[in-house]
Amino acid sequence: MKRRDFLTSGAIAGSAMAASSAILNPITASAANAASFPGDQRAKAKLRMCSQLGVIPGGKPEDKLKWMKSHGFEAVEIGGQGNDYLDWKKRADDAGLAIASLCIGSFGNKLTDEDPEKRKQGFDELKVQLERAGALGANGVVYVPATGRPDRPNWRIRELTVAMLKELGPFAAEHKTHIILEPLRRGEAWFLRQVSDAAQICKDAGVQGVAVLGDTYHMYTEETDDFAAFVAGGEYVKHVHLGNGTKRQLPGQDNHSFVKTMRGLKYIGYVNFIGYECGVNGDREIEVPKSVEYLRKCWEEA
Amino acid sequence: MKRRDFLTSGAIAGSAMAASSAILNPITASAANAASFPGDQRAKAKLRMCSQLGVIPGGKPEDKLKWMKSHGFEAVEIGGQGNDYLDWKKRADDAGLAIASLCIGSFGNKLTDEDPEKRKQGFDELKVQLERAGALGANGVVYVPATGRPDRPNWRIRELTVAMLKELGPFAAEHKTHIILEPLRRGEAWFLRQVSDAAQICKDAGVQGVAVLGDTYHMYTEETDDFAAFVAGGEYVKHVHLGNGTKRQLPGQDNHSFVKTMRGLKYIGYVNFIGYECGVNGDREIEVPKSVEYLRKCWEEA
Numbered sequence: 024m025k026r027r028d029f030l031t032s033g034a035i036a037g038s039a040m041a042a043s044s045a046i047l048n049p050i051t052a053s054a055a056n057a058a059s060f061p062g063d064q065r066a067k068a069k070l071r072m073c074s075q076l077g078v079i080p081g082g083k084p085e086d087k088l089k090w091m092k093s094h095g096f097e098a099v100e101i102g103g104q105g106n107d108y109l110d111w112k113k114r115a116d117d118a119g120l121a122i123a124s125l126c127i128g129s130f131g132n133k134l135t136d137e138d139p140e141k142r143k144q145g146f147d148e149l150k151v152q153l154e155r156a157g158a159l160g161a162n163g164v165v166y167v168p169a170t171g172r173p174d175r176p177n178w179r180i181r182e183l184t185v186a187m188l189k190e191l192g193p194f195a196a197e198h199k200t201h202i203i204l205e206p207l208r209r210g211e212a213w214f215l216r217q218v219s220d221a222a223q224i225c226k227d228a229g230v231q232g233v234a235v236l237g238d239t240y241h242m243y244t245e246e247t248d249d250f251a252a253f254v255a256g257g258e259y260v261k262h263v264h265l266g267n268g269t270k271r272q273l274p275g276q277d278n279h280s281f282v283k284t285m286r287g288l289k290y291i292g293y294v295n296f297i298g299y300e301c302g303v304n305g306d307r308e309i310e311v312p313k314s315v316e317y318l319r320k321c322w323e324e325a
Numbered sequence: 326m327k328r329r330d331f332l333t334s335g336a337i338a339g340s341a342m343a344a345s346s347a348i349l350n351p352i353t354a355s356a357a358n359a360a361s362f363p364g365d366q367r368a369k370a371k372l373r374m375c376s377q378l379g380v381i382p383g384g385k386p387e388d389k390l391k392w393m394k395s396h397g398f399e400a401v402e403i404g405g406q407g408n409d410y411l412d413w414k415k416r417a418d419d420a421g422l423a424i425a426s427l428c429i430g431s432f433g434n435k436l437t438d439e440d441p442e443k444r445k446q447g448f449d450e451l452k453v454q455l456e457r458a459g460a461l462g463a464n465g466v467v468y469v470p471a472t473g474r475p476d477r478p479n480w481r482i483r484e485l486t487v488a489m490l491k492e493l494g495p496f497a498a499e500h501k502t503h504i505i506l507e508p509l510r511r512g513e514a515w516f517l518r519q520v521s522d523a524a525q526i527c528k529d530a531g532v533q534g535v536a537v538l539g540d541t542y543h544m545y546t547e548e549t550d551d552f553a554a555f556v557a558g559g560e561y562v563k564h565v566h567l568g569n570g571t572k573r574q575l576p577g578q579d580n581h582s583f584v585k586t587m588r589g590l591k592y593i594g595y596v597n598f599i600g601y602e603c604g605v606n607g608d609r610e611i612e613v614p615k616s617v618e619y620l621r622k623c624w625e626e627a
Binding site: 061173178209216226245255259283 | 362363364365474475476477478479480511515516518519521522524525528547548549550552553554556557558559561584585588627
């Protein structure tokens, strides 16, 4: 184990999570031993919190962003953007936060539609969002290729998805951002449910600018092992959504353990953001810091 | 690390692979350190070779089985069986080998057909093979739910597959054997391509007697990471097919590394058989022992 490297990454995570004192001594016995497992890149991994604003206490976005900064968050995840997108750049800059990503949905499944005109329309819409993501310094747009229970075979939707990525991935890369494929639970999207599948789609596309996301709420029912899922995702993992498995509330608010989640992220040397996309059971002002503390403990234990 | 446990498992693997002397000292620095990684069950993992007969030198099955025994193999994989299936029990017993599994294919995709009559026929055929597998002491029948490029949506074939497993898994368990789902390359089967997907199907079925297989030839194009794939498979992994990724020949005959394969199997504490299902480039008498030696080195390095 390169202890110096591990301490360095621990120190960086520590500065992000300054609210906690335990982070000053992050090396547990298991973590120290684990660092020598073949392929394990935990020495460079960092725990960097972000969130969508719904989870955060406060009224105006400016107040929420200020609260986030003072509670150790580093970035905010926003939605699809209109012409006033640069307002977010100012808001985030003023608060001292980065913009992690734009969570944009599926554009009504247009990009995988059988109608070439609709696909073209979807491509154009995604391009606009990628340009805006780039201008905002965001790592990507979180995108779902096809929602619902399709009446077409999987291979056909996949073919259209790979073709789309081949064309738009390089466009995303030019704008220093990514198209981030999000696998969902079957109730929301049958086409793409597992991180390993999303990663293989990126591999098939074989271009820059394509990435995957693991959403712990969806993974809870669709993956057999969160550690394995993130290892399969590997370098393609550019964002993580956090929600617990049973109620899609804050991690730590049910019995869903996030240790394997964190072990997977550490193993792949994850340095991008992990961000809340979930509800809150109780008072946000109290519950959100508790959840961050819970995640930090899981990170250390992993 | 419990070194005693590791030595024990090494010794057992050693007795199986008596042709090699290096196995007497199997602990490498990386393996010893790796044993303490969270969740790693390598202390109980064993390398146990089997093969289909096509790979093995010799003419008559009896001669091939004898050759296998004298070259450190522990078991043989056979095909779907007719009424004379007990002949295989005698042949294997005479050679001192176990029967690992029956590789039976898809039964023309009958078990996932939309016609209930055809499904019933498929169920009956699979039941017969499961009974015979049980009588032969085999760990399972290797089965493909749907081959080719389906014209139906994935969720529908999956629904029929899970329903089939719910009914026949317990039947398999009664006969002390398993239905082992085999993911294939997209050219052979679009429905099921990844080990993680097969494992999740088993999880959804939620019954005894269901399992998955990883075939390294198919995994080469369909998985981003063989280690992750086997970890996702976890306890569901009951058999492994071996073939290299570029030509489906013996492992070691191309540049496809099997270290991650072995790392995954060690991590999940794999104790079932791994068996050749591939071609051979060159003289079987020389090349098969070389490949076994190559796999053993990968196992040690993993």
